[in-house]
Amino acid sequence: xxxxxxxxxxxxxxxxxxxxxxxxxxxxxxxxxxxxxxxxxxxxxxxxxxxxxxxxxxxxxxxxxxxxxxxxxxxxxxxxxxxxxxxxxxxxxxxxxxxxxxxxxxxxxxxxxxxxxxxxxxxxxxxxxxxxxxxxxxxxx
Amino acid sequence: xxxxxxxxxxxxxxxxxxxxxxxxxxxxxxxxxxxxxxxxxxxxxxxxxxxxxxxxxxxxxxxxxxxxxxxxxxxxxxxxxxxxxxxxxxxxxxxxxxxxxxxxxxxxxxxxxxxxxxxxxxxxxxxxxxxxxxxxxxxxxxxxxxxxxxxxxxxxxxxxxxxxxxxxxxxxxxxxxxxxxxxxxxxxxxxxxxxx
Numbered sequence: 258x259x260x261x262x263x264x265x266x267x268x269x270x271x272x273x274x275x276x277x278x279x280x281x282x283x284x285x286x287x288x289x290x291x292x293x294x295x296x297x298x299x300x301x302x303x304x305x306x307x308x309x310x311x312x313x314x315x316x317x318x319x320x321x322x323x324x325x326x327x328x329x330x331x332x333x334x335x336x337x338x339x340x341x342x343x344x345x346x347x348x349x350x351x352x353x354x355x356x357x358x359x360x361x362x363x364x365x366x367x368x369x370x371x372x373x374x375x376x377x378x379x380x381x382x383x384x385x386x387x388x389x390x391x392x393x394x395x396x397x398x
Numbered sequence: 399x400x401x402x403x404x405x406x407x408x409x410x411x412x413x414x415x416x417x418x419x420x421x422x423x424x425x426x427x428x429x430x431x432x433x434x435x436x437x438x439x440x441x442x443x444x445x446x447x448x449x450x451x452x453x454x455x456x457x458x459x460x461x462x463x464x465x466x467x468x469x470x471x472x473x474x475x476x477x478x479x480x481x482x483x484x485x486x487x488x489x490x491x492x493x494x495x496x497x498x499x500x501x502x503x504x505x506x507x508x509x510x511x512x513x514x515x516x517x518x519x520x521x522x523x524x525x526x527x528x529x530x531x532x533x534x535x536x537x538x539x540x541x542x543x544x545x546x547x548x549x550x551x552x553x554x555x556x557x558x559x560x561x562x563x564x565x566x567x568x569x570x571x572x573x574x575x576x577x578x579x580x581x582x583x584x585x586x587x588x589x590x591x592x593x594x
């Protein structure tokens with residue numbers, strides 16, 4: 258009986274461990290990999306940094322006209338694994354591919370949203386290096 | 399005799415209200431409140447749900463590009479919520495969409511414009527769209543649905559503080575209270591105003 262319980266516990270621990278492994282980090286598909294490669298080429302970067310991406314994601318900036326503080330985190334929250342909310346209250350699905358498989362799978366979508374949201378936060382488009390770091394950060398979560 | 403006939407139903411209605419009030423805490427314990435903007439009688443909307451023309455349901459948005467491009471950020475406003483000329487104004491300024499660059503390509507803008515103008519409030523037969531269209535001066539083309547006179551009037555009893563509750567945020571967040579808003583159903587029966 259005791260043995261049964263023990264093996265049951267061991268099995269559950271193992272199941273929990275493999276489940277948590279399954280939801281940590283993600284691999285970009287072929288198209289996204291070549292998009293990231295193109296960022297490397299145009300930025301001259303050898304590699305991108307998840308840590309730089311994390312800093313970029315959390316950095317705050319005051320909008321020159323609206324005079325309000327804006328950041329990626331304004332809508333996405335400081336945890337990309339959590340759902341966020343737009344400024345008009347619409348729920349945004351989590352950004353991290355580990356919890357939302359659809360994220361960072363379509364280069365066209367990625368580029369469109371970078372353009373939309375970089376303009377909103379930074380009043381300019383993001384640089385290839387910023388984009389590369391950003392995706393690397395998201396993939397690392 | 400006539401008076402009695404009048405009073406009896408009134409009394410039973412009173413009893414019903416009293417009974418409902420007694421149950422109120424249980425009924426409203428779901429984090430929502432109701433009836434903030436008065437009942438439908440008060441608003442002069444006592445006729446049947448499908449009282450006129452094409453009913454009261456605004457046809458839901460059914461264009462794939464429109465859904466994808468527009469509802470990521472906000473409530474999927476039915477084209478029947480604004481007249482065609484307003485949609486023209488909205489789609490003519492996608493680079494400055496209420497302060498945001500939508501980064502839409504030309505083909506998408508064209509498709510969305512065609513869809514929205516073909517289904518604008520002035521092209522609809524449902525009662526709400528026709529009222530929306532009729533409430534707007536023909537010389538103006540408002541781009542904010544929240545500034546349409548009909549909308550302002552319909553929500554006049556909602557306090558500003560109510561709209562700024564965290565789960566509502568803005569007047570433009572239709573779906574926060576209109577639980578069937580996405581289906582184009584803005585009936586009072588399906589309004590649930592979150593308390594927080």
